[in-house]
Structures are given as structure tokens and as C-alpha cells.
Amino acid sequence: MTQTQAPRPLNRAVLLGVLGVVYGDIGTSPLYAMRAAALHFSDNGLERWEILGLLSLIFWSLILVVTVKYVLFVMRADNRGEGGILALTALAQRTMTTANGRFAVGAIGVAGACLFFGDGVITPAISVLSAVEGLKIISPGFEEVVLPISVVVLLILFFVQYRGTHSMGVVFGPVCAVWFSVIGLLGLIEIAQAPEILGALSPHFAVQFCITYKFAAFIALGSVVLAVTGAEALYADMGHFGARPIRIAWIAFVLPCLALNYFGQGALLLSNPASIENPFFLLAPEWARLPLVILATAATIIASQAMISGAYSIARQCVQLGWLPRLEVRHTSETEEGQIYLPQINFALLVGVLVLVGAFRTSDNLAAAYGIAVTGTFICTSILATLVFRRTFGWSWPLVLAVFVPLCALDAAFFISNVLKIPDGGWVPLVLGALLFTMMTTWKRGRDLLFARFRQDSLPLKSFLARLPQSKSIIRVPGIAVFMTGQADYVPNALLHNLKHNKVLHERVLFVTVINEDVPEAVVRREVAELAPGIHRVMLHYGFQESPNIPRELETLREEGVDFEAMQASYFLGRETLVAAVVPKMPRWRQWVFSVLSRNAVPATEFFRIPSDRVVELGVRVAI
Known part of the structure; x- marks a missing residue:
């Protein structure tokens, strides 16, 4: 079994936080999901049984995908309290006994992460x-200003990201609580005028x-799935709130409000x-309507x-797990490790969003591009969860197949129905995901060859x-030399080059290796060993939710009996020049991609927060 965190206290503030962070995406699906599904059959007018059938499909998708798959099963597979596609990937990789098996599992997780980025743009x-x-x-005259207003809202949203989400987060929960209450109440009022719509609770209408x-119903599934976009957030945000508040908020409040609104829309139709x-x-x-x-x-x-915010977190995890080059990570809170801002990711998302808005212009057109990214991530999660429940939790094969084969089949049906929308815009997240997957696997392969x-x-x-x-x-000269090395058992090239050219070695030498673990937060931060008089090896462990700070950690070496003075330390780093x-x-072409990524990676001094005025960089040519 995985190691889980102790249950967190459940109070109103936690539940409000869950509403504001976890359920924002799925909570706004009623804006477009029912309409997008009904438009497929509206040419000759919608009949009563058609409305009931579509509504039943939406309702049972919420039950099967969100409640059964995520709330009841997937959320059990936490990585020391952390969830999300990459945390699940790390769990599944531990069960693999071969390098090829670990790489295959990693590729599935990375594919899901790439599709998540596509979802993050749409x-x-x-x-x-x-x-x-x-x-x-409200008025047809507003049609011309919809696009400009949307662009302005999006620009403001992305331009304020550098300030962090704390100030905005204070109002997230209450606004979402009001939102769910209002949409539930509006649906309830309409249901009271046409209570026969509740017949859609029976799955036989969907069947x-x-x-x-x-085949036409199969095509409609591509729009029905829009009702469950955001389901992955339940699992991804476990580390922030814990599983219990997320489950309670869904079952007791969010699901009823969403169901009431969808049924209200059906009653209105x-x-x-x-x-x-x-x-x-x-x-x-x-x-x-205006309010x-x-x-x-x-x-x-x-x-x-x-x-x-989820894209920032996933990107940092990819960096820590070795699937992306170093990116600039700015911490926007002095107390919360998870409050981060990545300028490169923010800019890329902004450009992608503005291009999509300008190209598709309406939410109906974008709906065709939306579902395929979501359903692709669903499939990746189901495959990885199957491995974890079988190998980590020890479930029998009959039980695993009985639970996950139907869920995988449902995910596959949603995905294939969205594949049919590729010509209408579904190609956007696929192309974006393929480019990201190629980039990330190239980086991973290049780094492995480099090491x-x-x-x-x-x-x-x-x-x-x-x-x-x-x-x-x-x-031996006075001072402290810190050699950063990714290979703890080998002499850093920077040291060999320093000896070759300068013929000196400092009185105190630290070989520092950063180890990125497949857990959210490292249990043991540092390991220190004396290799020779005045020479120590320091192993610093970081989880995929943490950002390294080398000088801060080295200052704690006094606790280990190592005399470290920050002002006497010089940091020696190797800068690789890649050649064929x-x-x-x-x-x-992959060598070219890897070289471009290497040149544009954030310098190690900045990523590890090393003072630039205390760094000595020594170049080395590496052929791969």
C-alpha cells in the first residue's frame, strides 16, 4: 500500500477551498455541455425522448466517470498524499522490474501530462x-463585443499571474459556492415546472x-464528455486538500447542483x-441574466x-522527474511551497489561448477541440490505475478486470467519439500533445545518453x-569548492579541468549531487559522507513538488559537523557543448531538438539558486 498522510481537519474553510480550486472547471461545464450535445439533433427539433436520452447520458457520465472512477477508486492511489497523473506514474513505475517497463509506464504518464497541457490551453x-x-x-447587439471582451479578460488573467494566486484565492471558494448554489436553484425552479424530466435518472433512456x-449517438458522446471535463482535478488536487474533503464536497454539494442545472436545462428544452x-x-x-x-x-x-496553476505544477514535476529542461520557477508565497509562477509556461499558455480564441471565435467551435485532450488523459489514468491496483494494492486479476475494464471501455468510447471531431478542431490538442511528447522524450533520451x-x-x-x-x-589552497555533479560515483569534469589548468584543489571540497525522487516531498533531505580529509559527498534529495535551494541546504551542514562558510564557497559547474x-x-533532428532545449534551459545557477558572483563555469565538449 502507498503511504498516506494523516486525515486533515475538515471545516468550512477547507470545503470552500475545495470548491474554488478543485471544481472550477467541471463546475462551468453546464455553460456549454448540454447545448453542444443537443445541437447534434436539433435540425428537425428535439423530441421528448431525445432530450431525456441526452440528459441521461450526461447524468450517468457524471456518476460513472467522476463518482465511481475517480471518487471511489482512483483517489485511493495516492503517492504519499499526492495525486495527479505524474504521481500515479511514479507509483506505477515502482512496480516495473525492467528499464523498458519503467520507460513505457513513464511514456504513458507523460502522454497524459502532454494532453493535460493541451487541455490547459483550451x-x-x-x-x-x-x-x-x-x-x-441579453441583446443581439452585444455579439460584436463578445470576442474583444473575452480577449481582454484573458489578457488580464495571464498578466496578473506573477502576483500569485493567494489574493485571488481568498474569494475563489465563496464565489464558487455562490455559483453552484445559483445554478442549482435555477435548475430546480425549472424542474418544478416540468417534473417529468426526472425520468432521465433512469439509465434506460440513455440505452x-x-x-x-x-453511430449518431456515438458521435454525441463527444459532446456529452464535456460535462465531465475537470474530473482529473479531483485526483490532481488531493495533495492540497486531501481526499475526504474532495469526496464530501462532490457528493454532498457539487454533484447535486450540477445535476439540478442539467435537468433544469432539459426541462426548459x-x-x-x-x-x-x-x-x-x-x-x-x-x-x-446580466448578473x-x-x-x-x-x-x-x-x-x-x-x-x-495546475499547468505550473505539472511543468515543475516534469522538470524534477527529468522530462523537461530546467525552467524558471518563481515562488509567489513565503509560506506555501505550491504557490509558484513559471514565466515560460505562462507565456506559452497565453499565446496558445489567444490563438485559439482568434481562430475558433465561439465556444461551439472550440467544443470540437476540447474533448479529445480530456478523454486522452482519462485513458492514461485508467491504464496506470489498473497497474497500481494490481501490483501495488495486490488486487486479484478478476477484481481488477471487473472494475477497470468497463471504465477503460467507457473512456475509450469517449475518446474515439472525439477522434471523429479531429477535422473540426480536435487536431489542436493532438498536435500540441504530440509536439510536447516528442520534446519531452527527446530531452529524457538525450539526458540519459549524456550521463x-x-x-x-x-x-x-x-x-x-x-x-x-x-x-x-x-x-591545496584555502577556501571551499562546491562541485555540482549528477554522477555521485565519478569525478566531476569541472574538477578535472580545474586541476588540469590551475593545478590546485581547495582545502575543503564538497561533491554535491541533487537526486530527484518519485515522491511529492523527500523524507530525507541530505546525506553527508566524508570521503577523505576535507572532502565530503553531499546527496540532496528533492521530491517532484519541491524546488532545490542549494546554498540554503549547504548552510545546514554545520549540523552534520561540516564547517561550511557561505562567503568562502566557490561553486564549480560544467557547461556542456554538445557535438554529434x-x-x-x-x-x-532529435539531436537538434535536444541542443535547442539545452541552450534554452534556465542556467543551473538560477535553478539551484546559487549566487552568480560565486560561480565558476568550465566548458566541456560532449559527443552523443
Whole structure:
């Protein structure tokens, strides 16, 4: 079993935080999901059984995908209290006994993460557009300003990211609580006028709909899945709140409010088929539509913020796990480790969102691009969860197959139905995901080849230390030399080059190796060993949710009996210049990609927070 954190106290503040962070995305799905699904069958008017069938599909998707798959099963697979696709990947990799098996599992997790980034680009675009489009219901004259207003809202959202989410987070929860209460109440009022809509609670309407329409019903699943976008957030945000508050908020409040609103939209379509124009905003009386547009815009900003923050977190995890080059990570809170801002990711998301808004222009057009990223991540999660429940939790194969085969089949049905929308925009997240996957696997492969080359060309540390006392040409000089090395058992190239050119070795030498572990936070931060008089090896452990700070950790070495003075320390780093080997281990184009990534990676001094005025960089040519 995995190691879990102790249960966290459950109070109103925690539940409000869950509403504001976890459920922002899925909570704004009623803005477009029902309409997108119904539009497939609205050419000749919607009949009663069609509305009931679509509504039943949406309701049972919420039950099976969110409640059964995530709430009941997947959320059990926590990595020391942390959730998310990469945390699940780390759990699954531990069960693999071969390098190829670990790489295959890692590739599945990275594919899910890449699709998550695609989702992160589409979510702000479709959410904000769908909210602002409510202005067209108030007056058709607003149609021309929907796009400019949406762009302005998105620009403001991304430009304030550098300030951190703490100040905005104070109002996230209460706004989402009001949002869910309002949409639930609007749905309840409409249900009271057409209670026969509650018949859609029976799954036989969904089955009848699928049998009658066959392939057309399969196509409709591509829009039905929009109702469960954001389900992955339940699992991804476990580390922030714990599983219990997320489960309670879903079952006791979020699910009922969402169901009431969807059923209310269905009741409105029964009584007024013309409301297909925008069944969500037409639920509200005319006097309440402008306030509802404002509330919806606030809710979509919160949903977008949650996705943007999630993209920062996933990107940092990819860096720590070795799938991305070093990125600039700015901490926006002095007390919360998870409050981070990544400028490169923020800029890339902003550009992607603005391009999508300008190209697709309406939420209906974007709906075609949305589902495929979500369903692809669903499939990756289901595959990894199957491995974890079988190998880590020890479930029998019959039990694992009985639980996860139907869930995987449902995910596959949603995904394939969205594949049919590739010509209409579904290609966007696929192309983006493929580019990211290629980039990340190239970086991983390149780094593995680089380390293998280092091991091949470097001198074993034991041999160097054995020869050191007999060497008469090496002069020991005052001071502290810190050599950063990724290979703890080999002499850093920076040290060899320093000896070759300067013929000196400092009186005190630290070999510092940063080890990134497949856990959220490292249990043991440092390991210190004395290798020779005045020479120590320091192993610093970091989890994938942590950011390294080398000088701060080295200052704590006094607790280990190592005399470390920050002002006397010089940091020696090697800067690799990559060249093609006589027999290249990677295709030329991948070598070029790896070189570009290497050149644009954040310098080690900045990433490890090393003072730039205390760094000595020594270049080395490496052929791969």
C-alpha cells in the first residue's frame, strides 16, 4: 500500500477551498455541455425522448466517470498524499522490474501530462468565451463585443499571474459556492415546472437513445464528455486538500447542483425547444441574466486559474522527474511551497489561448477541440490505475478486470467519439500533445545518453581519491569548492579541468549531487559522507513538488559537523557543448531538438539558486 498522510481537519474553510480550486472547471461545464450535445439533433427539433436520452447520458457520465472512477477508486492511489497523473506514474513505475517497463509506464504518464497541457490551453479559451457569450442573450447587439471582451479578460488573467494566486484565492471558494448554489436553484425552479424530466435518472433512456441513433449517438458522446471535463482535478488536487474533503464536497454539494442545472436545462428544452440557443442563460429570468453573465465570467476565470496553476505544477514535476529542461520557477508565497509562477509556461499558455480564441471565435467551435485532450488523459489514468491496483494494492486479476475494464471501455468510447471531431478542431490538442511528447522524450533520451557518456569518459571517484595523497603536483589552497555533479560515483569534469589548468584543489571540497525522487516531498533531505580529509559527498534529495535551494541546504551542514562558510564557497559547474558523435545515438533532428532545449534551459545557477558572483563555469565538449 502507498503511504498516506494523516486525515486533515475538515471545516468550512477547507470545503470552500475545495470548491474554488478543485471544481472550477467541471463546475462551468453546464455553460456549454448540454447545448453542444443537443445541437447534434436539433435540425428537425428535439423530441421528448431525445432530450431525456441526452440528459441521461450526461447524468450517468457524471456518476460513472467522476463518482465511481475517480471518487471511489482512483483517489485511493495516492503517492504519499499526492495525486495527479505524474504521481500515479511514479507509483506505477515502482512496480516495473525492467528499464523498458519503467520507460513505457513513464511514456504513458507523460502522454497524459502532454494532453493535460493541451487541455490547459483550451479550458481558459472555451470557458471565458462561453460565459461572455451570455451577453448575446441579453441583446443581439452585444455579439460584436463578445470576442474583444473575452480577449481582454484573458489578457488580464495571464498578466496578473506573477502576483500569485493567494489574493485571488481568498474569494475563489465563496464565489464558487455562490455559483453552484445559483445554478442549482435555477435548475430546480425549472424542474418544478416540468417534473417529468426526472425520468432521465433512469439509465434506460440513455440505452434507448444509443440503440436508436447508433453511430449518431456515438458521435454525441463527444459532446456529452464535456460535462465531465475537470474530473482529473479531483485526483490532481488531493495533495492540497486531501481526499475526504474532495469526496464530501462532490457528493454532498457539487454533484447535486450540477445535476439540478442539467435537468433544469432539459426541462426548459422540453417546454421551449427554441431555448436551444443557450439553455443555460435562458434558465434565468430576464432581469437576472446580466448578473448571471458576470457571475459566470468570474466562475470561468476561477476555472481557468485552476488549470493555469495546475499547468505550473505539472511543468515543475516534469522538470524534477527529468522530462523537461530546467525552467524558471518563481515562488509567489513565503509560506506555501505550491504557490509558484513559471514565466515560460505562462507565456506559452497565453499565446496558445489567444490563438485559439482568434481562430475558433465561439465556444461551439472550440467544443470540437476540447474533448479529445480530456478523454486522452482519462485513458492514461485508467491504464496506470489498473497497474497500481494490481501490483501495488495486490488486487486479484478478476477484481481488477471487473472494475477497470468497463471504465477503460467507457473512456475509450469517449475518446474515439472525439477522434471523429479531429477535422473540426480536435487536431489542436493532438498536435500540441504530440509536439510536447516528442520534446519531452527527446530531452529524457538525450539526458540519459549524456550521463552514459559522462560515466564512460569520467574517472571513478574512488580511483581519484586513492591517488590524491600520492600526487605531489596538486596544491591545496584555502577556501571551499562546491562541485555540482549528477554522477555521485565519478569525478566531476569541472574538477578535472580545474586541476588540469590551475593545478590546485581547495582545502575543503564538497561533491554535491541533487537526486530527484518519485515522491511529492523527500523524507530525507541530505546525506553527508566524508570521503577523505576535507572532502565530503553531499546527496540532496528533492521530491517532484519541491524546488532545490542549494546554498540554503549547504548552510545546514554545520549540523552534520561540516564547517561550511557561505562567503568562502566557490561553486564549480560544467557547461556542456554538445557535438554529434561519429556514430550518433539519436537521429539528427532529435539531436537538434535536444541542443535547442539545452541552450534554452534556465542556467543551473538560477535553478539551484546559487549566487552568480560565486560561480565558476568550465566548458566541456560532449559527443552523443
